[in-house]
Amino acid sequence: MKKVLEAVGFTLALWGVVGLVHAWTGWFAPPGAVRALEFFDGYEVHAEVALIVLGGVVMVTADRIASRASR
Template identity: 50%
Template sequence: MKQLLEILGFIALVQGVAGLVHEFTDWDWGFVQRLDVLDGYEVYASVALLVLGCALLAAAESRASR
């Protein structure tokens, strides 16, 4: 379970960073900008992914201490 949380947290962090990098530099990589439903809300979705990634990594760390 700990490894799954770490993997999901890492993926969320990378996708959040990729979305912000895409918005501010126009590099074409990441998943957030490819979703049409998020059109106009890419920055908010990227920040939400960053927060989710941090929360998942914190949850994985707390599972390790048990």
């Protein structure tokens, strides 16, 4: 379970970072979830930062769940 949550968290954080790179530089056009959803129009940068934070929270939660289960 820990590995799955870590992979999900890493993927969310990576989507957020790639989306920010695209928003700031226009260099890379990712097929991300934020660009596909119309209600984020005008708030893409905020949504990308939220993805990074959410990914970090999921990864920390996975670590805490694993350490609690090993007790």
